[in-house]
Amino acid sequence: MLRPGPAAQQCNFSVPHPPSPQLFCEELRPTLVAENPKASMPELSRLLASAWRATSVEDKAAYAAMRADLMAAAGDPAISGIPATAEGRKEPRKRVRSEGGKQASKTKDEAASDGESEKPCPPPSSKRLRAAAATEAHDSGEETEDDDKLRMECDWTKHPAAFIISENVKKGHYLVARKGLPLTDYGVVCSRTAKLQRMAESGTNTACPVSLSMVEDFEAFGKRFRMDVHGAQDDNELDLEDLPPGSTLEMCALLGKLREPGYELASRGRSDIWMKLPLLATCRLLQLVLDAERRLAARSQRTEE
Numbered sequence: 001m002l003r004p005g006p007a008a009q010q011c012n013f014s015v016p017h018p019p020s021p022q023l024f025c026e027e028l029r030p031t032l033v034a035e036n037p038k039a040s041m042p043e044l045s046r047l048l049a050s051a052w053r054a055t056s057v058e059d060k061a062a063y064a065a066m067r068a069d070l071m072a073a074a075g076d077p078a079i080s081g082i083p084a085t086a087e088g089r090k091e092p093r094k095r096v097r098s099e100g101g102k103q104a105s106k107t108k109d110e111a112a113s114d115g116e117s118e119k120p121c122p123p124p125s126s127k128r129l130r131a132a133a134a135t136e137a138h139d140s141g142e143e144t145e146d147d148d149k150l151r152m153e154c155d156w157t158k159h160p161a162a163f164i165i166s167e168n169v170k171k172g173h174y175l176v177a178r179k180g181l182p183l184t185d186y187g188v189v190c191s192r193t194a195k196l197q198r199m200a201e202s203g204t205n206t207a208c209p210v211s212l213s214m215v216e217d218f219e220a221f222g223k224r225f226r227m228d229v230h231g232a233q234d235d236n237e238l239d240l241e242d243l244p245p246g247s248t249l250e251m252c253a254l255l256g257k258l259r260e261p262g263y264e265l266a267s268r269g270r271s272d273i274w275m276k277l278p279l280l281a282t283c284r285l286l287q288l289v290l291d292a293e294r295r296l297a298a299r300s301q302r303t304e305e
Contacts, residue, residue, distance in 0.1 A: 021048075021049075021063070022067075022146055023063050025048045025052070028051055032048065040181070040185045041151050041154055041185060042184055042185065045147055148173065152188045154178075156187065159179055159180050160209065161176045161179070161209045161210050161214060162176070162292070163176070163217070163292040164176055164210065164215065164217075165177050165186060165285070165289065173191060174189045174194060174210060176189050176210055177289075177292070183289070193208050194210040194214075194215050195215060197211075197215070198212065218288075221248065221291065225287070229280065250290075251287040251290065252279075252280070252283040255279075255283060
């Protein structure tokens, strides 16, 4: 958290600190859910974001004050700006030279009234800029946590889990695809709760939307992908020719082919953008989704037969 230093107090430098919409979303979410019972989680998130943007500056300031009170109660008060001088402290006096050659003290207001120019405020240091960026990232992280909480409370009965897409190791969450919904309407499940099903006698926790078999399929795919990558390495390169059936490097080979001149991935089009992504992790994710969709299609076909 950014703390005011002596230089910042003298130049009245204010660091941007937008109020967090978390309290606002917690108050409005029950109303939006009641008014839009069929709305998906992305739609609810968009409605909350639109409502927050439409909120007046005065109301946003009220939520910022509420947030500051909560942080102060926790012993970590928020700083929305840096005051020019601390309360109760005398204003520093400026030393000027009188006609007789002796120095006399003047306040900043007195010097300004005499037409004397003040020294410009020094630009913020890189340390303050990094602190401000960290504060903004913290507020953005609160919005992400709010969205994760909403996705954990989704209706798993109507649209049960289909397969695990990815795991957020830092948060301890599984990102889970749901049956009958697009991948953007994914749900979030605590990975620790899902893994603890191994210790249960039946091997299945009815309170957990993700079954133990889904966890084992996700982990088994990760192991197979690492083994396939290790087996295809040749002098720090991947040999993707003549892959065996069922190889998890199928998507790697396809993307490599599409990077040849003339194909879509060879160069960036005028309306396209660059996105830096880890190649193997991207291929692994695409292959996982492709294999999962194939399994679901095969099960559906067997059921129809």
